[in-house]
Amino acid sequence: MGSRVLHYQIMERLGEGGMGVVYRAWDERLERTVALKFLPSHLSSNHDAKERLRVEAQAAAALDHLNICTIHEIGEADDGQFFITMPYYEGETLKARLTRGPLLSDEAIGLALQVAQGLAKAHERGVVHRDIKPANLMLTNDGVLKILDFGVAKLPGPRMVQHGDRPGTVEYMSPEQVVGEPLDGRTDVWSLGVVLHEMLTGKRPFDGMHHLALMHRHPRSTSLNRSRPADSTCPRDWIAS
Numbered sequence: 140m141g142s143r144v145l146h147y148q149i150m151e152r153l154g155e156g157g158m159g160v161v162y163r164a165w166d167e168r169l170e171r172t173v174a175l176k177f178l179p180s181h182l183s184s185n186h187d188a189k190e191r192l193r194v195e196a197q198a199a200a201a202l203d204h205l206n207i208c209t210i211h212e213i214g215e216a217d218d219g220q221f222f223i224t225m226p227y228y229e230g231e232t233l234k235a236r237l238t239r240g241p242l243l244s245d246e247a248i249g250l251a252l253q254v255a256q257g258l259a260k261a262h263e264r265g266v267v268h269r270d271i272k273p274a275n276l277m278l279t280n281d282g283v284l285k286i287l288d289f290g291v292a293k294l295p296g297p298r299m300v301q302h303g304d305r306p307g308t309v310e311y312m313s314p315e316q317v318v319g320e321p322l323d324g325r326t327d328v329w330s331l332g333v334v335l336h337e338m339l340t341g342k343r344p345f346d347g348m349h350h351l352a353l354m355h356r357h358p359r360s361t362s363l364n365r366s367r368p369a370d371s372t373c374p375r376d377w378i379a380s
Contacts, residue, residue: 144216147175147224155179159192159290163227172227173211177220189221191290196223198266198289206257208277208285229280232287233273233334240341247338250276253284254331261286262324265295269322270307271330273337293322310343 142149147164153174154161162175182188196213211224233250236242242250254276261268268275269291277285291306307316313329315322336344 144175144222145214147173149175159288166224174225174227175222176225177216177222184219192221192223194292194294195288195290198261198292198294201264202261202266204257204260206253206284206286207260208287228277228285230278233276233278233284233338236278237273237337237341242338244339247335250278250284250338251331251335254286254334257284257286258324258327258331261292262327267293267322267324268327268330269293269316270311271327271334272308272311273334276334310345 144164146167148167150163150165150172152160152162159176160179162177164173164175165171166173176192178185178188178192193213196210199208200210208228209226211226213221213223215221241247254271258268258271266289268286268289270288271286275286275288277287279285307330309317311330311333313322313326316326316329333344336342
């Protein structure tokens with residue numbers, strides 16, 4: 140990749156994960172700093188990976204909320220690589236913040252409420268994030284939390300899903316998500332509970348076990364999701380209860 144992509148001037152590489160590489164760039168048309176997210180080079184020709192990037196853009200673009208990352212556009216570079224354009228937020232992820240230790244209770248609850256407010260908006264529109272975790276929560280320098288990465292989100296309407304498909308991060312999955320059962324917004328509420336536990340204690344409630352052991356232990360650990368009323372999908376009510 141060169142130093143320019145269409146009308147974006149690449150400034151620096153911000154980071155890389157398993158499903159994306161993010162750069163800071165200058166938008167020459169609108170004269171603003173943005174973040175460009177590309178697929179890693181080994182996935183640039185992978186149809187499923189491209190579809191995930193499209194889903195991320197579609198899901199986030201359908202939502203307009205202070206606590207959800209905005210998507211400006213989805214584009215294709217001259218070399219065929221797909222990318223999405225997002226605002227560049229000054230700050231750090233919750234994952235980075237937690238490397239310095241747990242949060243004070245008031246701060247943790249305040250951040251959890253911001254996540255809950257963003258999720259409530261998503262759930263109202265029929266969007267289930269399915270991968271709420273500290274790495275996908277950005278803490279801006281203005282004190283606003285942004286939910287990132289809707290790449291494995293469940294969108295409204297019928298979708299083709301492989302049998303037993305379990306998108307997400309196992310340490311934060313609800314029991315239903317672990318075993319591949321049908322999901323609604325309550326799976327995000329479970330994940331938010333795990334994140335809140337980590338913010339308060341500095342540790343995940345299921346930390347220190349192999350992923351396969353986690354997948355067997357989760358359904359036995361609690362009956363929270365199964366015991367709540369079927370219409371209890373609003374995380375704001377759950378946090379306040």
